[in-house]
Amino acid sequence: MTVRHWFLLPARMVQMLLFVLPLGIVVALSLLTRGDYGGAEQPWTTEAYRRLFDPLYALILWRSLWMAALATGLCLLLGFPLALYISRAGKHRGLLLQLVILPFWTSFLIRTYAWLFLLRDTGLINTALLKVGVIHQPLPLLYNDGAVLLGLVYGYLPFMVLPVYAALERIDPSLAEAAADLGAKPFTITLRVIAPLAGSGILAGCLLVFIPSLGAYLTPDLMGGGRTVMIGNLVQNQFTTARDWPFGSTVSLALIGITGLLLFLFLRRAPVDAL
Helix, strand or coil, rough: CCHHHHHHHHHHHHHHHHHHHHHHHHHHHHCCCCCCCCECCCHHHHHHHHHHCCCCCCCCCCHHHHHHHHEEEEEEEEHHHHHHHHHHCCHHHHHHHHHHHHHHHHHHHHHHHHHHHHHCCHHHHHHHHHHHCCCCCCCCCCCCCHHHHHHHHHHHHHHHHHHHHHHCCCHHHHHHHHHHHHCCCHHHHHHHHHHHHHHHHHHHHHHHHHHHHHHHHHHHHHHHHCCCCCCCHHHHHCCCCCCCCCHHHHHHHHHHHHHHHHHHCCCHHCCCCCC
């Protein structure tokens, strides 16, 4: 072995222990049979993989994909203008970035519970609207797809803002000025000059939002109230309530496969700029 291989040996051992070995265990569990009292036992079978194509689980996967995609789109729609504003804020950039990062100083669970107190029937929003006479009965703001989507956008919006801001900050301002001198309107400059140049940051932000949104289980569980089941909730339920470890492992592998494919496509699209 060369000196280079000796230096890489500790990193490879850590990779084996923390990634390859656990993944191998999950693969092995997915090929076993659910025990009479839960868990996993022999014989070896592919029954869990056949169950994965059941229309019920396909519907859950589809709901997870479109919810994650919609949350990513909304984060981009809200995050790009915010990141553009911060990049042009001059001496106030540091303060505005700190405000974006500020929610991370508090537990994600606590922030989610705060939304529960705001959106429930006796929460602040419904109480205020009832008192001013805008509504006569509480609005169904909680325990639906809209509440879950709100929670996902709120939770992962900073993951969109930060990489987009990093990309926008590297753009030479003279390019926008040149476009303006040639007669381009501000919206056209943003859409046809700034956005393409910030493409690597946009791709990175979309990836950082879509992947955790796809596997989210806390937000759908709390803000969906069990009515909005996503693939993360399915995995959690199979390992805890149903105690069907083989099927839970199979769903986990399907989720890993989807995220791995997205990473592969992303790295092919922007192998250097976005990293």
